Amino acid sequence: MKDNVPINILLTDDDADDRFLFEKAIKEIPIATHLITVNNGEELMGYLSKNSMNLPDVLFLDLSMPRKTGYECLIEIKENKKLEAIPIVVFTTSLPSNIRTEVTLSNTMVKLGAQYYVSKPSDFDQLKHVIHEALIRVIEKVA
Numbered sequence: 547m548k549d550n551v552p553i554n555i556l557l558t559d560d561d562a563d564d565r566f567l568f569e570k571a572i573k574e575i576p577i578a579t580h581l582i583t584v585n586n587g588e589e590l591m592g593y594l595s596k597n598s599m600n601l602p603d604v605l606f607l608d609l610s611m612p613r614k615t616g617y618e619c620l621i622e623i624k625e626n627k628k629l630e631a632i633p634i635v636v637f638t639t640s641l642p643s644n645i646r647t648e649v650t651l652s653n654t655m656v657k658l659g660a661q662y663y664v665s666k667p668s669d670f671d672q673l674k675h676v677i678h679e680a681l682i683r684v685i686e687k688v689a
Contacts, residue, residue, distance in 0.1 A: 552578040553681060556602035557637075558590040558619070559583070560611040564639070564666065567673060568606070575678040577685075587614025591622060598628050604684045606677075607660070609638040617658075624659035633684045636663045661687065 555572065559565050565583050572579045582602070584590045591614065594601065605623075609616035616636060623629045636655045652663035662683060664676050 552580040553685070554603045555579050555581045555606065555681075556590070556593070556604070557581060557583045557606045558585075558587065558611070558616070559606075559608040559637075560586050561608070561639075564608070567670065568637075568677065571670065571674045571677050574674055575681070577678065577681050579681075586611045587616065587619045590614075590619055594623070594629055594632075601629065601632055604633045604635060604681065606635045606637040606680075609636060620655070620658050620660060630659070633687065634660045635680045635684070636660045637666060637680075638664075639666045 557565060557568055559568070565585075569581055569583070572581060582593070584593050590605075590607075607616045607619060616638065620634060620636070623632060623634065648665070655663045662680055664680055667673050667676060
C-alpha cells in the first residue's frame with residue numbers, strides 16, 4: 547500500500563453498536579482509512595460480488611451473524627479465485643469458554659484462510675489498539 551493512500555476497510559458486523567465503535571476507533575488511530583460497513587454475511591457477499599473490481603484492502607469479519615455466518619463467508623471467500631487474496635481479520639465477540647477453546651478457534655480460522663483472529667475487547671482504548679495492530683500486520687504482510 548502506498549503512503550498517504552487510505553486503507554480500504556470493509557467491516558461486516560450485525561451489531562450496530564460494534565460498527566459505531568469500530569468507526570470511532572479507526573478515526574482515532576494514526577493510519578489513513580476509508581471504511582465501508584455491511585450488516586451481515588449476505589450483504590457482504592453481495593457487496594463483494596458487485597465490487598469485484600474494487601475489493602477492500604482488508605475485511606474485518608464478525609463470526610456470529612444472522613442469515614450467513616462469518617464462518618460461511620470466510621469459506622466462500624477463500625474458495626473464490628477473485629476474492630481469495632482479501633486479507634481477513636476475524637473480529638468477533640464469540641468468546642469461547644476457555645483459553646484452550648479460544649486458541650483452537652483462532653487456529654481454525656487461520657487454517658480456513660483468515661490472517662488473524664481478534665476477540666473484540668470491551669474497553670475502547672483496547673479496541674483501538676487491536677484494530678491498529680491488525681492493520682499494521684496486514685500492511686506489513688502486503689508491503
